[in-house]
Amino acid sequence: MIRPLLYLVSLCFFAGICGLFYLFLAAPEPRHIGLSETEGDAVRGTYIARMAGCIGCHTDSKGGGAQLAGGPAIETPFGVFYGPNITPDERTGLGRWTLQDFSDAMTAGQKPDGRRLYPVFPYTAYTLLTDQDLADLWAALKTVPAVTDRAPPNRLNALIDQRTLLIPWQTLFLTPGPFEPDPDRSEAWNRGAYIVEGPGHCGACHTPRNLLGGLEESRPLAGGEGSGGEKAPAITAAALEAEGWTAADIVAALRTGLTPDGDVLGGSMGAVVHGSTQHLTDEDRQAIATYLLSD
Ligand code: HEC
Ligand code: HEC
Numbered sequence: 001m002i003r004p005l006l007y008l009v010s011l012c013f014f015a016g017i018c019g020l021f022y023l024f025l026a027a028p029e030p031r032h033i034g035l036s037e038t039e040g041d042a043v044r045g046t047y048i049a050r051m052a053g054c055i056g057c058h059t060d061s062k063g064g065g066a067q068l069a070g071g072p073a074i075e076t077p078f079g080v081f082y083g084p085n086i087t088p089d090e091r092t093g094l095g096r097w098t099l100q101d102f103s104d105a106m107t108a109g110q111k112p113d114g115r116r117l118y119p120v121f122p123y124t125a126y127t128l129l130t131d132q133d134l135a136d137l138w139a140a141l142k143t144v145p146a147v148t149d150r151a152p153p154n155r156l157n158a159l160i161d162q163r164t165l166l167i168p169w170q171t172l173f174l175t176p177g178p179f180e181p182d183p184d185r186s187e188a189w190n191r192g193a194y195i196v197e198g199p200g201h202c203g204a205c206h207t208p209r210n211l212l213g214g215l216e217e218s219r220p221l222a223g224g225e226g227s228g229g230e231k232a233p234a235i236t237a238a239a240l241e242a243e244g245w246t247a248a249d250i251v252a253a254l255r256t257g258l259t260p261d262g263d264v265l266g267g268s269m270g271a272v273v274h275g276s277t278q279h280l281t282d283e284d285r286q287a288i289a290t291y292l293l294s295d
Contacts, residue, residue, distance in 0.1 A: 020168070022171075023167070023171045027168070027170045028170060028176045030103070030108035030110055033099060035131050036135075037099045039132075040099070040135035040137070040139030041135075041139060042136070042142070044136040044140075045135075045136035045137045048137050048199055049137060049140055050275070050276055050279040051199045051200060051284070052199040052200070052276075053200075053201070053276045054068070056071075056271055056275040058070065058083040058085075066087070066145070067087070068085070068147075069089075070083065070084060070085045074120055075227060078118075079154060079157050081120045081154045081156075082154060083151060084151050085147065086141060087146050088144065088146045089149075091148060092148050092149055092150050095146060097112060099135060102134065102138045103131075103138075105121075106123055107129065107134070107177060107178075108170075109170060115163045116163050117166070118154070118163075119166075119169070119173070124215065125198055125204060126201070128194065128198035128199075129178060129199060130179065169214070173213075179197070188286065189291055191287035193291045195287060196221075196292065200277075200288070203224075205226045205232040205269075206222075206234070207219065207221055208224045221234060221292075226268035228267075228268075230267045232268070232269070237293050237294060240292060244260065245293075250292060250293070251282065251285045251286055253265060254277035254285045255282075257273040
């Protein structure tokens with residue numbers, strides 16, 4: 001009796017170790033960016049930076065901090081994070097990074113020394129960015145004045161305060177990009193899909209998360225949490241239609257922050273409108289609405 005049991009236990013143990021090895025070894029590799037630094041356009045990059053909300057998380061506006069020199073506290077169930085200094089400062093910012101280093105951070109959540117980044121930095125969405133948009137963003141970041149400053153260190157729950165744990169996390173929850181357009185859909189739909197799923201990272205708040213903080217990809221945009229635990233409603237086509245939203249209402253709300261009932265979009269959505277969607281072209285806001293309202 002004992003022998004088969006021992007056999008079974010060691011088999012399970014062995015399978016568990018193999019599983020762990022797999023999770024550590026199968027993490028997605030960074031992709032090679034096929035562009036050089038000179039191929040980026042800073043003006044276009046500034047527009048993508050707005051769309052992607054980089055400034056909000058990396059600038060302590062309330063504390064009077066310099067642009068992109070380090071962000072305000074971001075409260076999550078896993079602890080408090082601070083967006084680091086991403087100005088071109090050599091010591092405390094990205095001054096020594098290459099375009100490839102930047103692409104690795106944005107699309108694979110990896111630092112130049114190979115350490116992994118916490119997904120509160122929404123690289124699971126940014127991984128969809130095209131190489132051209134990455135090069136443009138990088139060109140824009142280089143035009144920002146270099147500031148020597150450090151954001152406070154993250155204050156994380158002891159259990160997850162270990163970047164090595166992010167390797168298996170990435171195996172489970174990072175699906176590498178770039179975005180692939182759907183040839184059966186219109187240009188506007190594809191543009192909207194790119195913005196919502198990629199740079200706009202709408203799912204970071206509007207898609208529910210599992211216990212490990214991964215986005216539940218089977219329930220996209222079905223309602224999640226904004227920063228600090230506030231509720232972000234479902235923005236699926238069905239949910240928006242049930243609430244009576246038309247494409248024109250969505251376009252207007254993303255531009256002005258006002259809902260069809262005259263309410264003001266508050267909390268972190270207020271910040272998204274203020275820092276991001278109000279600066280987009282009407283064409284891009286229309287594309288977002290087209291995508292959100294499609295089945
Ligand atoms: C929701 C908040 C948020 C947004 C939006 C955001 N970031 Fe971050 N970012 C962070 C946090 C937090 C970290 C640090 C994560 C960590 O400690 O692992 C980070 C890390 C980074 C890093 C790595 C820096 C380093 O020194 O390791 C880069 C580069 C970066 N962000 C660039 C950007 C760019 C460019 C954008 C816009 C396209 C952006 N971020 C948008 C929160 C954000
Ligand atoms: C940082 C978190 C966050 C991000 C990112 C975010 N949202 Fe929101 N969103 C919210 C919250 C919170 C609300 C609820 C606001 C309220 O009730 O005042 C909301 C509300 C909305 C609403 C109104 C829905 C309704 O039924 O009232 C729409 C539409 C919307 N968001 C679209 C978007 C789109 C499109 C994006 C991406 C470009 C996006 N959101 C990104 C947090 C976020």
